[in-house]
Amino acid sequence: MAGPISSGAAPVATHNPGTRYGPALALLASLFFMWGFITVINNTLLPHLRSVFELSYTQTTLIESVWFIAYFVASIPSAKLIERVGYQKSMVTGLLIMAAGALGMTVAASIPSYGVTLVMLFVIASGITLLQVAANPYVAVVGKPETASSRLNLVQAMNSAGTMLAPMFGAYLILGRSKGGTAQGEVVLTQAERLADAQSVVLPYILVAIVLAVLAVVIARFPLPAMGNATQRHNKEERKKYSLWNHRNLVFGIPAIFIYLIAEIGVANLFINFVSQPDIANLTHEQAGNYLSLLWGGMMVGRFAGSAIMQKFDAGHVLAAFSIGAFVVMLVTVFTTGPVAMWSLILVGLFHSIMFPTIFTLGIKGLGPLTEEGSGLLIMAIAGGALVVVQGYLADHYGLQTSFLLTAACELYVLFYALWGSKTSNALPEQQIAE
Template sequence: MVAGVSSSPSGAARPRKTYTAALAVLASLFFMWGFITVLNDILIPHLKIVFDLNYTQALLVQFVWFIAYFVMSIPSAKLLERAGYKWSIVIGLAIMAVGALGFLPASQFVSYAFFLTALFVLASGITLLQVAANPYVSVLGPPETSSSRLNLVQAMNSAGTWVAPIFGSLLILGRSSSGSVEGGDAVATKLTAAQKLADAQSVQLPYIGIVIVLVLLAVVFALIKLPDLGGETRRVAREERRKHSLWKHRNLVFGIPAIFIYLIAEIGVGSLLISFITRPDIGALTPEDAGFYLTLLWGGMMVGRFAGSFMMRFIRAEMMLAGAAVGAFALLMIVIFGTGHLSMWALVLVGLFHSIMFPTIFTLGIRGLGPLTEEGSGLLIMAIAGGALATGQGWIADHYGLQWSFLLPAVCELYVLFYALWGSRPTAALPEETLAAEAE
């Protein structure tokens, strides 16, 4: 992937190492956590019916999921410093497997609290993977191509999000009592206790399959060798971080809220898409059929990330981000003020413009941090907790209507535009460190 020469500490020229194999293996992680995260968009309408929830209560699924990023990011960063990238990934996969296994007792006892607890554990494992993998990919090659590289592997994350709605629609919504009934929310009170038990247990088979895959991935990562860029980075950081302040870097200071605010928009749109397009005045679809359009939303993110990774070789990342923010805002205005299939397709197309936002904000946020890169990355990963505030969109939907609730993600797009045009400009930039790859 990377060709050329770099200088060793002694000044001698040496060939720059290639990391194509390592990136290919890491791409599987991005695929898997994307797949699992987007299954929440299937769980929300499903559990809403099983437990007779309003929108705010149903979006507690996303609240506990993303609050895990806030609670577990610092412990994950500490574990990463002690265990290194490889074993942090193995531990993260094991924690995820435990959380997915928790869906069995949750469905057996038909307990919403158990479901939320299992989701928190599952999200805690993903937090550890995020803390390890995102900065690892960013430094796994030359800094000038970090945005393109992270967009490329994030495209594999989007491939997982594209497959998940198909999987969930067939194995969860398709097997539930309400999955084939138009206006699924309206039939919640008509389900018998036996139907609710059967619907709750419909998640068992999919999540058992997830447990098996996660355990296999943990074994694979335990056995393979990955370039250890972490050891050198951590040594430099310990020596140099006291000489510098993270808060002098404007791109990081404004990048943290940019990630936080963007996640509110991304999660709100995905979580409420099925409920929105099943409405008689929008799409008049069954929940199972609406799952297909959720696939298109996340498929748009996959296509956008592959396209964005290529286009960023020729267009500055800041300009790409600004264009994406304007496009997403315009589509959300159509969602709010339009009706019928016009609003439905506008919401689906938002995914195309959301595609590059997270990886681009992330790489712009750590640009010029030098030895502070890992610490800055940890703060940006913690900001993913913003997805928890998508619950606020549920509150707006309960009190002012589902269509008006999309004003919240629309406002979020405006902050992303501000960040692209001004907030992302680096100040007090530090020289990038040349990292030596050491096999673990």
């Protein structure tokens, strides 16, 4: 099993060779696409809100911190909801929560209000958390157990497709329709201009809300394959005999996910502001948003390529190589200027691509009947993205370019995990959790 789920729900798939899972997986891939798309809209929304509300870098990155705090707050309630109403209804509920938050963003833009914006982004992120907790394990267990990792990597690539397209959408409909987004470099807006710029958020989020509502209706009416639970009671009893903390790969994997998210989100959130600087690329925010698509596109390409590479090479060794590459390009970003610094920051997307799914897979390896609890802890570690506010503080006090040294330090922990922390200890046989 290779997918995040919080403790309290323990799905066990009963694979039926006669069942066709392709249509269901294709539909579920659309969920991964949408939550990747909406998450990365934030990367174009942040520089927009920075100019509208005249925010510091610390206040700007606090917006993303609120987003990732939702992963910590909402993951356990999400698991409880899934246990009560099932996976399919929980996915529908998650989509409707996201749609409500998207409509709330139009209200926040109409006021406009920084506080209401934070609340609505938290609502959207809570809906995404519910989708994460429901959809990831569903993809992992529906189908042949031996191809679980392949399925999860495939739908994660669709998530990257959403992250690649979102910056273009945001650059055109948010930044391209605002005074702050089309101005060269930093600009101080008048009160009237800030009110006008705030309105540019309304149309994009109305469109997003409509798509989410339609997708919720489709999911509700689609005959998703059932997940077996005949052995669920046996698994709960079996898990009581073991301790999660005897597994080194999980113990070090939880902070690996936490720290990796600081790196990924910090790069994405500050990319537009960084490359817009006169000594880097001297672009408008709208133009920089289009380049951000290349960073996320690199993540999509890297996941497809990494999936193929790991069929021939050890996953830990591949993770080590990618973390070294990420460390090198971040140093180039910090200590150079001009197009070299911009393209090195874009390139880090390629090296970040395999990190989350590979750390996750290595983290649950050998957990046997403890897989569900371990997965729950790993998904809660996504809350590490909330600490991007630390990079915002560094950017305010030591300079935006210097703040990327934090990202470089994060890559070194991933390297440590790949070479040593991911080695399994006290591995349990996987057949104890699935029949």
